[in-house]
Amino acid sequence: AQTVTQSQPEMSVQEAETVTLSCTYDTSESDYYLFWYKQPPSRQMILVIRQEAYKQQNATENRFSVNFQKAAKSFSLKISDSQLGDAAMYFCAYRSETSGSRLTFGEGTQLTVNP
Amino acid sequence: GAGVSQSPRYKVAKRGQDVALRCDPISGHVSLFWYQQALGQGPEFLTYFQNEAQLDKSGLPSDRFFAERPEGSVSTLKIQRTQQEDSAVYLCASSPRPLLGTDTQYFGPGTRLTVL
Numbered sequence: 001a002q003t004v005t006q007s008q009p010e011m012s013v014q015e016a017e018t019v020t021l022s023c024t025y026d027t028s029e030s031d032y033y034l035f036w037y038k039q040p041p042s043r044q045m046i047l048v049i050r051q052e053a054y055k056q057q058n059a060t061e062n063r064f065s066v067n068f069q070k071a072a073k074s075f076s077l078k079i080s081d082s083q084l085g086d087a088a089m090y091f092c093a094y095r096s097e098t099s100g101s102r103l104t105f106g107e108g109t110q111l112t113v114n115p
Numbered sequence: 116g117a118g119v120s121q122s123p124r125y126k127v128a129k130r131g132q133d134v135a136l137r138c139d140p141i142s143g144h145v146s147l148f149w150y151q152q153a154l155g156q157g158p159e160f161l162t163y164f165q166n167e168a169q170l171d172k173s174g175l176p177s178d179r180f181f182a183e184r185p186e187g188s189v190s191t192l193k194i195q196r197t198q199q200e201d202s203a204v205y206l207c208a209s210s211p212r213p214l215l216g217t218d219t220q221y222f223g224p225g226t227r228l229t230v231l
Contacts, residue, residue, distance in 0.1 A: 004157075033217045043204060044118075045158075045222035052217055091157050100171050101146060101214045105157030 002027045004094050006106035013082045014114050020067075021077045021109045023092030032096035034068070034075045035103070040088040048090070051075065079111075087113045117141070119223035121207050127229045128197045136192045136226045140209030147190050148220060149182055150206040158206055164190060165213055197230045204228070 003026045013019035025034070036048040051059045051068050058066050063080045079086055092106040120139045128134050140147050146165055150158035151174075160174040166187035175182070179197075184190040194201055204227050208220035 035217070035219075037222075043206075043225045045206065045208075047219045050217040050219070093157075095214070101148065101163045101210075102160035102171065102174065103148075103150075103158075103220065105159070107157050108155075 002029075002032075002094050002096070002099060002104050004092050004104050004106035006090075006092055006109050008109045009107070010110045010112070012112040012114060013079070015082055015084060017082055018078060018080045019082055019111065021079075021090050021092075021111065023075045023077070023106055025073050025075065025092070025094050027073070027094065027096065029096045029098060032094060034066075035093040035095070036064070036066070036075075036077045037091045037093060037105075038086075038088045039091060039108070045091070049077065082113050084113050084115060087111055119207055119209050119221055121205075121223040121226050123226060124224065125227050125229075127231065129231055130198060132197055133193065133195045134197055134228065136194075136205050136228070138190045138192070138207030138209075138223060140188065140190070140207070141211070141221055142188075144209035144211050144221075145187075146210040146213055146220075147184060148208040148210075149190070149192050150208065151176075152204040152206055152225070154203070161192070161205075194228075197228075199230050202228055202230045 032053045034051045049061045067076045089108045093103045149161040152158040163171040164184045179195045181193045204225040206225045207223045
């Protein structure tokens, strides 16, 4: 079974600085998809960024980028120029075609942004 | 357009009561998912519908949990004889088609269930 691990329960960053959230996963498959979701206190999960495992180029979305290391099974999220609105719980998630439509989530990292 | 909505937002039940949680997906969305999120944890998959067909219910923790989507739109998650370990946030998500690749799931705000 696939597992997703986020080893940092909490992280903090100063406004305008850069922070990196870690995620590792365990799978025997070669074709899969990885996601970062943001969950603010309102609880509504919002997609931040996504990556196909077959793509070597790291995904970027404005201030958000990933460092995808397939051999190491690592998928970290970098947030540049952090803003107060970035404060939330961040979840790393995995999906593969053979695992059906389910997303497998990590335990989450609570990000605090200090003014 | 409206997003995924869930009702009620909060539900308190006494142990042994039955509860029903409702999910209204985005109009026209084919795929619908239920997840259970315990306090301080990531969501865990419960079940998946494609239109009215329940294609995967492998995540349902016991036969006390039952989900339906009879007309392929609104879905209800029913929990019978609730127990304290059922206390969690129940998230619903929908997607416009059967998932392909990095298709996203659009999540609702969840229902927080507390079983006393």
